[in-house]
Amino acid sequence: MDEKSAEPACIYEGGPKAAGTLVIKLGYRGEGFCGFAEQPEQRTVAGELRRALETTLRRPCELTCAGRTDAGVHAIAQYVSVPVTESELMLPGARLMRSLVALTPDDLSIGALFRAQPSFSARFDALSRSYRYRICAGDVRPVLAWDHAWWYKGQLNVEAMNEASKLLLGEHDFKSFCKATSAVDKPTCRYVGALDVRALEEAGENLVAIDITGNAFLHNMVRTIAGSLVEVGRGHRRPEWMSEVLAACDRRSAGPCAPAKGLTFVRVEYPAGALAPWN
16 A cells, blocks of 8 residues: 555645545446546546536545546446545535535446545555456347446356466566556556456346456556456466466566456445544
């Protein structure tokens, strides 16, 4: 986990110190966004949420998220922290929720509101982050899963994929699974605490789910792991190949980066007691 300052954040650049922190549990359908982080002339999750917050609180707002997502990636439990003033801490939760729901678009969902200490950061206080990657394997085009699963037109050996996934558990240098331009002069060691591949049924459709939990993730790391596991599942690589990819520390040794729409940010864990409901 990254280091952070123990000092309370300012409510905005150059503004007073925060009296507390508003924490928003956020969901979104990624298709209509160019990722989480704000970009000039682009529609982003952070941009839409910031506009809603600034309208509600009537001041500039600075957002910190638990993990940036790329264009097309979905979320059901992204967390965003916003420093707030003493008077804003008195706002009723129901009123705040109604305002944010009314001011945000249909592909963005305000899941819950929490309050935290002034020094809390959605990014730096996160203990772990979890993702699910969905694949619909076979000749039948998915219906309800179309927007949030990769339709792979072939068969996959789920058992072999799960065997290969276990070789990535623990702390490793994941440089082979990181976008090459993002790994230059940056630390690439990460800890993966859980990684499972299994077949499941959702809304009557058969899917393959890759569930992964780690302390933090590199750019494109989960999608490259998914693409590499598919290489094993389709029989092009042995499960043991994943160890060779890790050892290479070279993006060219891994499989392809799986499509963004199959990835969903599903959970963030924080220390017990860090968040309290904003009633």
